[in-house]
Amino acid sequence: MGVRPSSIGRLTKQNSLPQEQLFDTHAESSLDFEIVRQASLQKYTRPFLILDTAIVREKARRFRAAMPRVRPHYAVKANPERRVLKALLQEGCSFEIASTAELDLLLSLGVKPAEVFYSNPVKSRQAITYAAAKGVEWFVIDSVDELRRVHEIKADAKTYLRLATPNIGSDWPLSGKFGAGAGDTREIIQTSAKIGADLAGVTFHAGSQCRNPENWRVGIEKARTTFDAMAKAGLEPRMLDIGGGFPVRHVKPIPSIEVIGEVVNEALKAFPPEVQVVAEPGRYLVSDAGYFVCRVLGTATRAGKRWMHWDAGLFGGVIETTEGLKYKVRTDRSGPDIPWHVAGPTCDSVDVILRDEPLPSDLQEGDFVYLRNAGAYTTAYASEFNGFPLPEVRIFESKR
Numbered sequence: 001m002g003v004r005p006s007s008i009g010r011l012t013k014q015n016s017l018p019q020e021q022l023f024d025t026h027a028e029s030s031l032d033f034e035i036v037r038q039a040s041l042q043k044y045t046r047p048f049l050i051l052d053t054a055i056v057r058e059k060a061r062r063f064r065a066a067m068p069r070v071r072p073h074y075a076v077k078a079n080p081e082r083r084v085l086k087a088l089l090q091e092g093c094s095f096e097i098a099s100t101a102e103l104d105l106l107l108s109l110g111v112k113p114a115e116v117f118y119s120n121p122v123k124s125r126q127a128i129t130y131a132a133a134k135g136v137e138w139f140v141i142d143s144v145d146e147l148r149r150v151h152e153i154k155a156d157a158k159t160y161l162r163l164a165t166p167n168i169g170s171d172w173p174l175s176g177k178f179g180a181g182a183g184d185t186r187e188i189i190q191t192s193a194k195i196g197a198d199l200a201g202v203t204f205h206a207g208s209q210c211r212n213p214e215n216w217r218v219g220i221e222k223a224r225t226t227f228d229a230m231a232k233a234g235l236e237p238r239m240l241d242i243g244g245g246f247p248v249r250h251v252k253p254i255p256s257i258e259v260i261g262e263v264v265n266e267a268l269k270a271f272p273p274e275v276q277v278v279a280e281p282g283r284y285l286v287s288d289a290g291y292f293v294c295r296v297l298g299t300a301t302r303a304g305k306r307w308m309h310w311d312a313g314l315f316g317g318v319i320e321t322t323e324g325l326k327y328k329v330r331t332d333r334s335g336p337d338i339p340w341h342v343a344g345p346t347c348d349s350v351d352v353i354l355r356d357e358p359l360p361s362d363l364q365e366g367d368f369v370y371l372r373n374a375g376a377y378t379t380a381y382a383s384e385f386n387g388f389p390l391p392e393v394r395i396f397e398s399k400r
């Protein structure tokens with residue numbers, strides 16, 4: 001990144017730059033397709049994810065270069081494979097968790113619990129107690145209920161407030177569920193001051209696969225206002241967590257991490273240097289490192305419509321298509337595209353991956369299907385529903 005793009009934060013704000021110029025400004029990485037194809041031919045017993053941790057490392061470095069003030073705390077749920085976590089730990093990342101099992105996994109790798117962020121807004125009493133006993137200090141809250149609960153169990157917990165912020169332009173919005181609104185925020189601040197809870201920070205989530213850098217600017221600005229309200233109430237806000245949501249390239253254009261970094265870095269100037277700034281990227285760090293490979297187990301024509309059934313569907317790891325995420329689907333066929341309905345192998349009527357997806361007309365039983373940049377939120381979601389096996393995970397580290 002020798003050349004700094006002209007202040008994109010400002011330009012976005014004024015809308016004086018055509019939106020397209022914010023997209024695809026930098027080359028994005030992907031696992032080499034030939035490696036994937038060779039791996040499929042070597043042996044195939046069930047769907048698999050093949051993932052190169054060298055790309056994970058590259059992404060971690062690129063993230064840090066784009067936002068030097070921001071320490072990434074990887075969201076473990078995106079892909080909790082030990083070798084992925086280990087690579088990220090070695091790259092200087094810390095972590096964000098939602099459960100006791102995720103915490104145990106990190107502890108078994110030697111991660112320092114004081115650096116782990118417990119970012120699930122509703123945690124069971126046992127989970128909070130366990131985490132506190134293990135040395136976790138940072139706990140998110142987005143309600144007075146959770147604030148009181150964390151405070152009761154660990155009076156010196158460092159809590160951080162999750163704000164509701166816009167998720168406009170995210171492929172997988174998260175704002176409908178979590179986040180305190182303006183009224184809740186006031187009440188949480190007042191209650192913290194009253195009970196002597198250490199409300200120490202603010203967080204938000206821009207929405208997953210967020211293609212709109214403005215969400216971070218708006219979130220950071222809201223956090224600034226909230227810091228001021230907290231300080232006014234006698235609290236000591238000192239940590240800003242800008243969440244996850246950083247996008248990867250599938251088929252739609254994306255703002256690169258460098259472009260998002262411009263917006264974030266500019267907005268962060270409103271916070272003095274002693275404020276600790278972290279982010280919680282999940283998808284961004286792991287998606288590009290992997291391909292998900294499955295097979296056509298059969299085709300069918302129903303009421304004139306061509307259907308193709310893969311041996312992995314919604315329950316086997318390919319679930320993000322249901323909210324509109326479109327993977328780049330590669331095959332070894334070259335026939336003209338026709339609109340296919342694509343389903344998984346189970347008998348559940350919900351197990352439909354894609355509708356009217358243009359794919360080669362000559363795809364048939366036994367053919368491989370390769371989903372590019374599928375290292376996040378695939379294997380982590382998979383179940384053995386209906387008797388189909390979990391996908392295999394093949395991890396390696398190339399010399400890139």
Ligand SMILES: *Cc1c(COP(=O)(O)O)cnc(C)c1O
Nearest residue numbers: 075119208244245280281282283
């Ligand atoms: C899922 C999640 C993330 C990671 O989101 P990505 O879109 O994968 O970057 C970060 N923080 C929290 C609280 C989450 O729930």
